[in-house]
Amino acid sequence: YLARKFFYLWAKMTFGQVLPSKARCFYDQKILQKAFGEWKEQWTVCRGKKLSLSADNYYRHLLLNLIFKAWRAYVCQQQGKRNKYCVAESHAKKQTLLRTWRRWLVYVGVQRTKHGMQSVALAFRERSCLRISWAMWRRQQYQKCSGRKMNILALQHWAQSLQFRAWLQWRELYLYTQNEKQKDTRAVTHHQHWELRRCMGAWLGYLNLHRVKKRQNELAQEFHRRRTLRRCFSDWQLSWECRRRMQAHQRDLDKQAARIALWRVFAHWKHYVVLCVEEAQQCELAEKHYKCHLLVLQKYWNRWKSRL
Numbered sequence: 001y002l003a004r005k006f007f008y009l010w011a012k013m014t015f016g017q018v019l020p021s022k023a024r025c026f027y028d029q030k031i032l033q034k035a036f037g038e039w040k041e042q043w044t045v046c047r048g049k050k051l052s053l054s055a056d057n058y059y060r061h062l063l064l065n066l067i068f069k070a071w072r073a074y075v076c077q078q079q080g081k082r083n084k085y086c087v088a089e090s091h092a093k094k095q096t097l098l099r100t101w102r103r104w105l106v107y108v109g110v111q112r113t114k115h116g117m118q119s120v121a122l123a124f125r126e127r128s129c130l131r132i133s134w135a136m137w138r139r140q141q142y143q144k145c146s147g148r149k150m151n152i153l154a155l156q157h158w159a160q161s162l163q164f165r166a167w168l169q170w171r172e173l174y175l176y177t178q179n180e181k182q183k184d185t186r187a188v189t190h191h192q193h194w195e196l197r198r199c200m201g202a203w204l205g206y207l208n209l210h211r212v213k214k215r216q217n218e219l220a221q222e223f224h225r226r227r228t229l230r231r232c233f234s235d236w237q238l239s240w241e242c243r244r245r246m247q248a249h250q251r252d253l254d255k256q257a258a259r260i261a262l263w264r265v266f267a268h269w270k271h272y273v274v275l276c277v278e279e280a281q282q283c284e285l286a287e288k289h290y291k292c293h294l295l296v297l298q299k300y301w302n303r304w305k306s307r308l
Contacts, residue, residue, distance in 0.1 A: 003273045014075065021281055024068065028285060031061055036296070080267070091256070102245075109237070113230070120226075124219065131215075135208050139201075146197065
């Protein structure tokens with residue numbers, strides 16, 4: 001009942017208010033009326049001529065039925081082409097959307113990689129600035145400690161020299177010679193201290209330069225390792241994307257094949273339903289035609305008997 005209902009709706013939308021079954025029934029009735037009129041006119045003339053006219057009418061009816069069937073097959077074929085065009089257009093839109101989505105994913109991955117590299121560079125820059133500041137602070141702290149120790153030694157020496165001058169005033173000459181010797185010794189000591197400080201500064205500079213070079217080598221090795229790892233990861237990601245794309249394409253092909261098979265089954269079922277409905281209508285029309293024919297024959301038989 002539902003199939004018949006939707007078939008009538010489809011036929012109404014395709015052919016208009018007049019259904020093909022009604023048109024065929026009306027056409028059959030008109031053909032029957034014309035045939036019956038010609039048969040009535042030629043009944044009294046010749047029975048052989050009546051048979052030839054009946055054969056011509058039957059041949060014309062057969063030709064018209066063949067033309068109608070060919071026209072109906074053409075309409076069904078056009079409807080199938082329109083359905084295929086709609087399915088193809090929908091598939092093209094889906095493929096375009098899928099390509100856009102994949103390009104967007106690649107763009108997002110590149111942006112994430114750039115952000116990660118930028119954060120690593122900023123962290124390395126901060127560590128480098130902090131290391132330079134720490135080296136400068138240590139150098140200044142060492143210089144302050146050395147100056148403080150030298151000041152303490154100078155004060156102690158000055159106090160001792162005052163005590164010696166107050167206690168040994170009568171030995172000024174001796175003290176003078178001793179002071180001269182001490183000045184020479186202090187000059188030598190000061191020169192040694194200055195040479196030692198200069199050597200210490202040079203050694204610290206060399207040590208800092210060596211540490212910087214070592215850190216640069218370590219950073220270069222780390223950058224090389226990360227670059228190699230990133231290249232391997234990008235190759236693996238590309239292969240994974242290719243394999244996933246192939247799997248998605250295979251799934252789409254399977255779905256498309258299932259949809260086509262389902263559409264073919266539905267088309268065969270719809271054609272079978274149409275054939276069943278037409279066969280039932282043809283049987284009903286044939287039965288009506290046979291009854292009308294019997295009624296007409298009975299009517300004319302009664303008239304013929306009454307005239308006889």
